[in-house]
Amino acid sequence: MKRLTMKQVGELVGVSQSTVSRVLSGAPSNVPVAPETRDRILKVVADLGYSPNPVARALRSARTGLLGLIVRDINDPFFSMAVAAITAEAHRHRYSVVLGHADSSAHEALALSETLVMGHCEGAILLGDLRDQAAFWMRARAARRMPLVGLWQGSRAPHIPVVNVDNAVGIRLAIEHLVGLGHRRIAFIQGGQTGDGLERRDAFRAVLHDLGIPTPERNVLVVPNAYEAAEAGVERMLRGRARPTALVASTDLVAVAALKAASQVGLSVPREVSVVGFDDIPLVRITIPSLTTIRQPMQELSRRALARLMSAMGDGQDTIGHVEVIPPTLVVRDSTAQAPADNR
Amino acid sequence: MKRLTMKQVGELVGVSQSTVSRVLSGAPSNVPVAPETRDRILKVVADLGYSPNPVARALRSARTGLLGLIVRDINDPFFSMAVAAITAEAHRHRYSVVLGHADSSAHEALALSETLVMGHCEGAILLGDLRDQAAFWMRARAARRMPLVGLWQGSRAPHIPVVNVDNAVGIRLAIEHLVGLGHRRIAFIQGGQTGDGLERRDAFRAVLHDLGIPTPERNVLVVPNAYEAAEAGVERMLRGRARPTALVASTDLVAVAALKAASQVGLSVPREVSVVGFDDIPLVRITIPSLTTIRQPMQELSRRALARLMSAMGDGQDTIGHVEVIPPTLVVRDSTAQAPADNR
DNA sequence: TTGTACGCGTTATCAT
DNA sequence: ATGATAACGCGTACAA
Numbered sequence: 001m002k003r004l005t006m007k008q009v010g011e012l013v014g015v016s017q018s019t020v021s022r023v024l025s026g027a028p029s030n031v032p033v034a035p036e037t038r039d040r041i042l043k044v045v046a047d048l049g050y051s052p053n054p055v056a057r058a059l060r061s062a063r064t065g066l067l068g069l070i071v072r073d074i075n076d077p078f079f080s081m082a083v084a085a086i087t088a089e090a091h092r093h094r095y096s097v098v099l100g101h102a103d104s105s106a107h108e109a110l111a112l113s114e115t116l117v118m119g120h121c122e123g124a125i126l127l128g129d130l131r132d133q134a135a136f137w138m139r140a141r142a143a144r145r146m147p148l149v150g151l152w153q154g155s156r157a158p159h160i161p162v163v164n165v166d167n168a169v170g171i172r173l174a175i176e177h178l179v180g181l182g183h184r185r186i187a188f189i190q191g192g193q194t195g196d197g198l199e200r201r202d203a204f205r206a207v208l209h210d211l212g213i214p215t216p217e218r219n220v221l222v223v224p225n226a227y228e229a230a231e232a233g234v235e236r237m238l239r240g241r242a243r244p245t246a247l248v249a250s251t252d253l254v255a256v257a258a259l260k261a262a263s264q265v266g267l268s269v270p271r272e273v274s275v276v277g278f279d280d281i282p283l284v285r286i287t288i289p290s291l292t293t294i295r296q297p298m299q300e301l302s303r304r305a306l307a308r309l310m311s312a313m314g315d316g317q318d319t320i321g322h323v324e325v326i327p328p329t330l331v332v333r334d335s336t337a338q339a340p341a342d343n344r
Numbered sequence: 345m346k347r348l349t350m351k352q353v354g355e356l357v358g359v360s361q362s363t364v365s366r367v368l369s370g371a372p373s374n375v376p377v378a379p380e381t382r383d384r385i386l387k388v389v390a391d392l393g394y395s396p397n398p399v400a401r402a403l404r405s406a407r408t409g410l411l412g413l414i415v416r417d418i419n420d421p422f423f424s425m426a427v428a429a430i431t432a433e434a435h436r437h438r439y440s441v442v443l444g445h446a447d448s449s450a451h452e453a454l455a456l457s458e459t460l461v462m463g464h465c466e467g468a469i470l471l472g473d474l475r476d477q478a479a480f481w482m483r484a485r486a487a488r489r490m491p492l493v494g495l496w497q498g499s500r501a502p503h504i505p506v507v508n509v510d511n512a513v514g515i516r517l518a519i520e521h522l523v524g525l526g527h528r529r530i531a532f533i534q535g536g537q538t539g540d541g542l543e544r545r546d547a548f549r550a551v552l553h554d555l556g557i558p559t560p561e562r563n564v565l566v567v568p569n570a571y572e573a574a575e576a577g578v579e580r581m582l583r584g585r586a587r588p589t590a591l592v593a594s595t596d597l598v599a600v601a602a603l604k605a606a607s608q609v610g611l612s613v614p615r616e617v618s619v620v621g622f623d624d625i626p627l628v629r630i631t632i633p634s635l636t637t638i639r640q641p642m643q644e645l646s647r648r649a650l651a652r653l654m655s656a657m658g659d660g661q662d663t664i665g666h667v668e669v670i671p672p673t674l675v676v677r678d679s680t681a682q683a684p685a686d687n688r
Numbered sequence: 689t690t691g692t693a694c695g696c697g698t699t700a701t702c703a704t
Numbered sequence: 705a706t707g708a709t710a711a712c713g714c715g716t717a718c719a720a
Contacts, residue, residue, distance in 0.1 A: 003489065005697060016707045021699060031700090034705060054463035055408060056697035058399045059712050065463065066442070074431070075626060080424035087418070087443055096461045097443045098410070099431055117440045119398035119409065120464060145347070227630045260630040282419060286571045286604040288632050349713055360691050365715055375716085378689060400713035403696050 004050045013037075013044050020045075024052055058120070067309070068117055068124030068146075070100040076225065077281045078251060081298060082127055082151070089302040093310060095122075123147035123313045125305055129154070129194040147312035151305050154195020161312065161322035163305040167196055170294040171203035171248065173330040174276040175211070177292070178246045182339035183274060184213055187244035189234055191225035191254035200250045200278065219244055223254065230257035231264070238265045238273070245273060245339045252277035252284050252293055259287055259335065270337035280331055289334035296328050348394045357381075357388050364389075368396055402464070411653070412461050412468030412490075414444040420569065421625045422595060425642060426471055426495070433646040437654060439466075467491035467657045469649055473498070473538040491656035495649045498539020505656065505666035507649040511540055514638040515547035515592065517674040518620040519555070521636070522590045526683035527618060528557055531588035533578055535569035535598035544594045544622065563588055567598065574601035575608070582609045582617070589617060589683045596621035596628050596637055603631055603679065614681035624675055633678035640672050 006024075010017040015037060022033055023041045044050075058064040067090055071079050087097045100117035118124060123146060150162040178186055188204040190197045201220060208215045218240070223233030230253070237243065238261055249255035255277030262269045269275055269289055277284055277293035284291035304324055312318050350368075354361040359381060366377050367385045388394075402408040411434055415423050431441045444461035462468060467490060494506040522530055532548040534541045545564060552559045562584070567577035574597070581587065582605055593599035599621030606613045613619055613633055621628055621637035628635035648668055656662050 003697095007697080017697090018699085018708075019706060021697095022706090025699065027699085032705065037705080051459070053403075053697050055399060055402045056712090057699080058464070059397075059403050059697080059714090060699045062712080064399060065460065069443075074424050074428040075421075077419075077421060077424070077627075080418050080421070080427075083424075083443070084418040084445065087445055091457050091460065094460065096463070099413075099427070099441045099443045101428060101431055113435050115395070116409065116435065116438065119440065120402070227626060231630050256627075257630055260632055263632045282571060283421075283600075283627070286575050286601055288604055288607045347713095351713080361714080362692080362716075363690060365713095366690090369715065371715085376689065381689085397713050400696090401715080403698090403713080404715050406696080 003053065004048060006052065009041070009044060009048065009050055012048075013041050015041065064120045064122055065095050066121045067095045067097050068100055068121040069097045069127065070114075070117065070124060070130060071127040072101070072130055073128075074099070074101055077253060077283060078279045079127060081279075081281055082302070085298045085302040086125060086127075086151075086305065089299075089306045093306060100124075118146060121146065123149075123309050125309060126150045126153065126160070128152045128196075145316070147309060147316070147318060149305050149309045149312065151301065152194075152196050154199050155323050155325055156195075156199075159320070161308055161319045161324075163301060163308060163324045164196070164326070165296045165301060166325045166327045167199040168203040168206070170278060170296075170328040171200050172207050173328070174248050174278070174294055175204070175207045177330055177332065177336065178248070178274060178276065179211060179213070181246075181274065181336060183246040184339070185219070185242070185244040186213070186215070186246045186248060187219040187221065187237065189230070189237075189247055189249045189254050189258060190220070190222045191230055191249065191251045193222065194225075197225075197250045204248060223257075225251055225253055227253065227257050227260075230254045231260045234258045234261035235264050238262060238267060243273075246336070247273060247275045249275065249277050252279040252281045252291065255291055255293065255335075256284065256287055259289075259291070270335050272340060274336040274339070276336060278328075285333070287335075292333045292336040293331050294328045295331045297326050300326050347397065348392060350396065353385070353388060353392065353394055356392075357385050359385065408464045408466055409439050410442050410465045411439045412444055412465040413441045413471065414458070414461065414468060414474060415471040416445070416474055417472075418443070418445055421597060421627060422623045423471060425623075425625055426646070429642045429646040430469060430471075430495075430649065433643075433650045437650060444468075462490060465490065467493075467653050469653060470494045470497065470504070472496045472540075489660070491653060491660070491662060493649050493653040493656065495645060496538075496540050498543050499667050499669055500539070500543075503664070505652055505663045505668075507645060507652060507668045507670070508540070509640045509645060510669045510671045511543040512547040512550070514622060514640075514672040515544050516551050517672070518592050518622070518638055519548070519551045521674055521676065521680065522592070522618060522620065523555060523557070525590075525618065525680060527590040528683070529563070529586070529588040530557070530559070530590045530592060531563040531565060531581065533574070533581075533591055533593045533598050533602060534564070534566045535574055535593065535595045537566065538569075541569075541594045548592060567601075569595055569597055571597065571601050571604075574598045575604045578602045578605035579608050582606060582611060587617075590680070591617060591619045593619065593621050596623040596625045596635065599635055599637065599679075600628065600631055603633075603635070614679050616684060618680040618683070620680060629677070631679075636677045636680040637675050638672045639675045641670050644670050 006020045007017045010020045090097050148160045155164050190201050223230040277291045280293045280295035350364045351361045354364045434441050492504045499508050534545050567574040611617050621635045624637045624639035
């Protein structure tokens with residue numbers, strides 16, 4: 001009932017356990033094995049369907065082939081897109097991904113879940129702002145010397161090396177697109193209070209300021225990064241007086257909620273209100289109307305984050321303070337149009 | 345630079361390694377330790393931030409605390425919802441989840457990725473129909489005697505024990521709702537060719553037959569379970585003659601695409617066409633209009649699947665052929681209404 | 689109550 | 705070219 005061991009395989013073949021190991025360990029084997037015995041071993045191994053115990057291997061080699069991926073909320077469509085991309089990239093490096101979600105964890109449960117998740121991992125990627133970020137990496141680093149890389153953490157929290165999309169560039173693309181369409185009364189809808197949300201908001205203010213377009217405070221709205229709550233918030237804004245003719249959302253999720261809000265208020269998108277999102281999740285190709293948005297270079301971001309992590313795992317150097325930023329692009333669809341004539 | 349070992353901790357405290365182990369192993373310890381030494385050990389452990397090597401523990405105990413979760417496509421919002429629920433439930437059992445995605449893997453890469461993912465796991469849950477299901481579980485079982493449980497596999501593929509939503513009940517709820525609203529020309533949109541999709545389609549035919557409502561073949565449409573492709577398919581159907589007054593979709597994803605299709609064709613939902621989805625993903629509360637759908641009891645499904653897996657991991661009995669089915673419920677929102685008067 | 693010694697299943701270093 | 709043997713870090717029966 002128990003699993004086979006190399007010793008047993010060796011006995012069946014009539015060789016010692018170490019010979020079996022040499023054949024299977026995949027090493028470039030500076031020590032040669034007779035082709036004939038190698039074949040005999042491989043045959044028996046195949047017949048038995050034997051495969052070496054990964055845990056024992058891990059103990060010997062101090063390599064588990066496991067990476068932690070800590071994510072705030074897998075149900076956020078952006079993060080699930082990210083998880084898919086990163087998992088694929090990890091597999092490309094021959095690593096598997098252990099999923100941790102800090103979501104909805106109480107303080108203690110969080111700590112528990114972390115050690116649980118991180119146990120066997122050689123390193124970890126932190127996705128988005130975690131609730132207890134600081135506590136997390138401190139423990140992870142102190143106790144385990146675990147290499148860490150952050151993704152979508154905002155670019156100015158260099159507790160750990162960080163890879164991110166260039167939020168400023170993205171927001172600039174969005175605003176320039178809208179201004180080019182004649183919009184002047186542009187509002188920003190920030191979903192959640194994450195580092196990236198804040199950066200995008202700051203960029204929003206900065207870019208409008210650069211363009212000499214005044215922006216009253218009421219045109220910057222903070223809502224939860226969740227469909228229903230965001231919808232309610234935007235709806236309230238759109239019912240207000242002097243409503244904007246264009247909305248820039250900090251995430252596609254919020255932008256989709258904004259489409260709903262406009263619909264509820266009876267405003268036509270894009271005829272009366274234009275909407276620009278951020279992320280380019282798959283959904284927004286078929287919202288009504290389809291969404292103009294800022295596309296994150298997901299593959300490139302995953303690639304960079306993993307490269308950074310691999311290198312940290314290699315030399316143990318964590319390059320704290322390292323910040324790597326990748327520019328996004330604008331994708332124009334049907335949610336943006338010329339500003340209403342009387343409102344420019 | 346290397347990690348601490350129990351031996352070193354012991355030396356620092358002035359006790360042997362085994363004493364440290366006894367204090368830390370969390371066992372109900374039939375062997376007692378003097379409270380005073382225990383405290384000394386715990387203090388040093390805390391000061392050093394020491395934590396035992398999980399791999400060594402795993403080797404000794406043959407328990408890694410890792411479960412595999414093999415999913416076809418994490419980007420499918422239904423599956424990401426499922427992954428979140430199952431991960432949470434696994435944590436409740438003090439297990440972590442290793443994520444495998446069979447998605448977009450070539451034949452060989454698939455096999456590779458599987459063994460990669462399954463390596464350290466004590467068992468695995470298979471989510472949805474995998475491309476190479478049969479090959480997969482055969483290898484997993486034969487080589488590793490790995491306990492397996494299937495979720496959303498369809499209920500009639502008892503290669504492995506299976507937990508599922510009751511597709512027939514769900515479809516019946518959907519149809520009865522529509523028929524109660526006066527609909528007679530009801531179409532089914534099947535997203536993908538999965539076991540559940542097929543079961544829902546069969547149920548669709550069966551229920552309509554029971555109700556004595558004839559259903560021409562053209563009213564059963566198969567489209568890919570992806571936003572854009574599904575949208576195109578439904579759009580084509582809606583442009584056809586004698587179009588249905590109501591659509592039942594096999595997944596919410598397809599239902600959302602159907603909303604878009606109706607909009608493209610210029611049909612108003614629910615005035616001219618009613619739409620019912622299946623799953624109740626978070627998104628569908630704020631689609632335009634919000635979606636009437638069949639809600640899957642996600643928590644309960646996760647709970648049952650994990651309970652089954654835990655028991656299989658306990659006694660090694662796989663209870664092949666075990667099928668457990670849980671009824672869903674109807675959630676009425678704004679995408680369904682009375683059938684147009686002239687079309688009943 | 690604590691320490692000694694062995695084994696978990698590998699890989700890698702010695703001999704042979 | 706192959707076989708013994710020593711780690712890897714921990715849990716636990718056995719001895720003291």
